[in-house]
Amino acid sequence: MPELPEVEVLRRSLEPRLSGRRIERVAIHVRALRAPLARRPLGALAGRRFLHLDRRGKYLLAALEGERTLVVHLGMSGRLTLVPAALPREPHEHLALFLDGGERLRLRDPRRFGLAFVRPTAGVLAAPPLAHLGIEPLGGAFSGDDLARAARGRRCPVKSLLLDAGVVAGIGNIYACEALFRAGLRPDRPVDRISRPRWRRLGETVIAVLEEAIAAGGTTIQDYTDGAGREGLFRVALAVYGRDGEPCPRCGRAIRRVVLAGRGTWYCPGCQR
DNA sequence: CGGTGGACCTGCTGGC
């Protein structure tokens, strides 16, 4: 569900409400998400205060006192919200951190593709599964040149390159489709048939679409909300994603849906070559 | 080695 913009909006919404707060109790209600929920390390978070929230790709990193970091990945359907502690537990609420001040941070995830685990703060970025992540597209260091470099020796469709977290971290299906539309590139164009200027343009559209989505509060299709339960508004700005049969906002031709590498893929056959 | 397809889960929607 959530891609980089949604995780970043979540981070911004939770950071001021979490930092300095103390975890009083940890409740675990399910054995495993995508990986088992380790009871002991999660339970050992009790008594610690939140220091700050960071993000790496689609991972949310909550640094706590005592050199512990809680890492959360929302998978497809995960939702992390801060609610009153007395609010009844909802279905699929798998993990809850009860905080001082009478609130709880809860993780709901119907499909259980998410992750939640604890690591020593010092090594969290260097250890799996974060270690292999590629460049941060919004860090200021990213450009289309990074994509061109990663494409060397490969022949996969350009959309697969954008979705490869080892190349760029945080782009998912929605923003891959939207960036390719804005760059005028067909999703199935092989990466060995893209010119340097085209790569640069794609790099720029990736940054622009991610930044605009963050400014709009992310994209809500079904599940996504920020930490306060607010939905994202970027859905109305989507040009192609989920719009098969609708007219292209630029040329009016019907948006087409195909399946590429197992994922639904939307593009305009007129504008994207 | 790179690339694809299936597996992992639940829930919603649309067609019959």
Next chain:
DNA sequence: TGCCAGCAGGTCCACC
């Protein structure tokens, strides 16, 4: 109305 197929924002792993 009810049922079932298909599809969903992600990632990993087996296989060619």
